[in-house]
Amino acid sequence: MAGALSLAWGVTAHRPALLRQVLRSFSVTAVRNQETGAAVAAASIDSRKSPLILDEKFPDSNSIVVPREAWIETLDTSAASTQVGLIHLHPQVFGANPRLDLIHENVTWQKKFRMVNYAHTKVRSEVRGGGKKPWPQKGLGRARHGSIRSPLWRGGGVTHGPRAYTTHFYMLPFSKRLQGLTATLSAKFAQDDLKIVESLDMPSDEAGYLEQLCENRRWGISVLFVDDSDIMPRNITLASDTLRHMNLMPVYGLNVHSMLKHETLVLTVAAVRRIEERILYHFRRPDLPKENMKRFRM
Amino acid sequence: MASQGTEKALALLRRLPRVSLGNLKPNPGAVKSARRGRGIYGGKTHGAGSKGSGQRQNFMRLGFETGNTPFYLRFPYQNYYKGHHMRLSYAPLCMGKLQRMIDTSRLRTDVPVDITQLSATQLFSINPMEKMGGIMLKDEGIDHFQATLNLEVQWATEAVIASVERNGGTITVAYYDPISLQAALNPMAFFKRGVAIPRRMLPPQNLIDYYSDPKNRGYLADPTEVARERFVLAQKYGYELPDIRSSPNQEMLLERKDPRQIFYGLQPGWVVNLEDKVILKPTDPELLEHYAS
Numbered sequence: 289m290a291g292a293l294s295l296a297w298g299v300t301a302h303r304p305a306l307l308r309q310v311l312r313s314f315s316v317t318a319v320r321n322q323e324t325g326a327a328v329a330a331a332s333i334d335s336r337k338s339p340l341i342l343d344e345k346f347p348d349s350n351s352i353v354v355p356r357e358a359w360i361e362t363l364d365t366s367a368a369s370t371q372v373g374l375i376h377l378h379p380q381v382f383g384a385n386p387r388l389d390l391i392h393e394n395v396t397w398q399k400k401f402r403m404v405n406y407a408h409t410k411v412r413s414e415v416r417g418g419g420k421k422p423w424p425q426k427g428l429g430r431a432r433h434g435s436i437r438s439p440l441w442r443g444g445g446v447t448h449g450p451r452a453y454t455t456h457f458y459m460l461p462f463s464k465r466l467q468g469l470t471a472t473l474s475a476k477f478a479q480d481d482l483k484i485v486e487s488l489d490m491p492s493d494e495a496g497y498l499e500q501l502c503e504n505r506r507w508g509i510s511v512l513f514v515d516d517s518d519i520m521p522r523n524i525t526l527a528s529d530t531l532r533h534m535n536l537m538p539v540y541g542l543n544v545h546s547m548l549k550h551e552t553l554v555l556t557v558a559a560v561r562r563i564e565e566r567i568l569y570h571f572r573r574p575d576l577p578k579e580n581m582k583r584f585r586m
Numbered sequence: 587m588a589s590q591g592t593e594k595a596l597a598l599l600r601r602l603p604r605v606s607l608g609n610l611k612p613n614p615g616a617v618k619s620a621r622r623g624r625g626i627y628g629g630k631t632h633g634a635g636s637k638g639s640g641q642r643q644n645f646m647r648l649g650f651e652t653g654n655t656p657f658y659l660r661f662p663y664q665n666y667y668k669g670h671h672m673r674l675s676y677a678p679l680c681m682g683k684l685q686r687m688i689d690t691s692r693l694r695t696d697v698p699v700d701i702t703q704l705s706a707t708q709l710f711s712i713n714p715m716e717k718m719g720g721i722m723l724k725d726e727g728i729d730h731f732q733a734t735l736n737l738e739v740q741w742a743t744e745a746v747i748a749s750v751e752r753n754g755g756t757i758t759v760a761y762y763d764p765i766s767l768q769a770a771l772n773p774m775a776f777f778k779r780g781v782a783i784p785r786r787m788l789p790p791q792n793l794i795d796y797y798s799d800p801k802n803r804g805y806l807a808d809p810t811e812v813a814r815e816r817f818v819l820a821q822k823y824g825y826e827l828p829d830i831r832s833s834p835n836q837e838m839l840l841e842r843k844d845p846r847q848i849f850y851g852l853q854p855g856w857v858v859n860l861e862d863k864v865i866l867k868p869t870d871p872e873l874l875e876h877y878a879s
Contacts (some may be wrong), residue, residue, distance in 0.1 A: 379588055383588055383592070385588070385592040389613040391610060392610040392612050395607060395610060396612075475598065476605075479604055544606070548605065551604065556729075
């Protein structure tokens, strides 16, 4: 497992050339695609003879971009090889600083912001009774009291207790949420838990097929499949329907908690390009204060 | 390329256990407990101090000074300082001193004398950050002024203009916004920064009339009207207006900067590389359009 996949995380300059040489020696011509995933998905699985090389140059960047490389795999076990191609990933998205503290903040925020605490205690004015002075101020030799429902009394009101409905809503700053996503994607990629597939098309709609596939490839106990669209192919939908540890998700639902909850994250090529496009747009957009974004740039 | 720290962190992660929901923790000091003080050292007053409105949870309003007139109510509104942050001040330079600078060869007359040349004499301290606009000419010593110059300052009065033009020179009054002024005052320091030369900004609303008036020889005024005003001023002060076209250094006297230009001979958008002694010019059509506008 380590051999082929560890090559995918190549940083030094000579490795991209080496990988390309290896792939080209098996094919007649190399397919060069720089388009979105739509055209990729259009080609059926079996008809491809040459490897899918998506070596995006990322021309819109201000500075030099050294892309991360990853294998493109297929969910079709009848294909000649598990790997069908090579993809270049943008380092600002998949090679960003794996800020564990920001990942923690994002996960905490996701849990807390929709939390409503329904616990409720009565204050001394709300507890039934306690309007009359229990006994005169002086003369009895007893402690002085004004009400039988004061917090000092048994059965009295609670001074600083929970008051329903306490909401814990807050919005984590936009740049923190953005960097949380890039940190998680980078951490996943660095730990070999990020797999890229050309599409979610499968030959069989049985749950057993999917389970066996993930077992053979050591794709974690739980797997999250992410595609660009929210209408998934029929076969994978049926296969994963009964499996609670294999989930499908569109790109717009991508979040830090789900990515960490599932051990393996499987992205389609279309999803990768969409995620890159969206995240890079937000990094570069002119209306966000540049001073705020500067802190979070690599 | 990512920073070294990022690369090291990602390399570390390859050997560490999988990042999961079960092994996340915040940065030390990031999370502060909201609980009240309890127990041996958090007990007794529980973080509320002793007596007073603080302990009794009946806090004084912000700014309250326990009865005396608070600071924020002591002082009435002062219109004297209204808009003071927008008013510019100028370093004064009287004509007598200008003549002395030329006589002692502190200032060259064979090149156009603008704010850069004047600040190179190191006799002025102009700080754009302190809302200084540049140099203004004062009319002390105009009777002794004899030099022929191509002057560009930020403020000049009628008498000063007359004294310059009487000797066959030209004077223009030009606005420099703070960033352009900082660049113009010390060009070498600006070039060392390695940033593109910016466009000079137009004057603010309260100054645009002054710099568009031909009577003040404003740089935004119509040149034909300026020529007419030169003639009118000569009539007013009673001197013969010398013909610049026939003078030997006519070219130098007629050299003018574009309203968007900061340095003579350099256009906005260019990057001056002092190390390699080259000038880098933009080629992108969008950039060229922006800098030419």
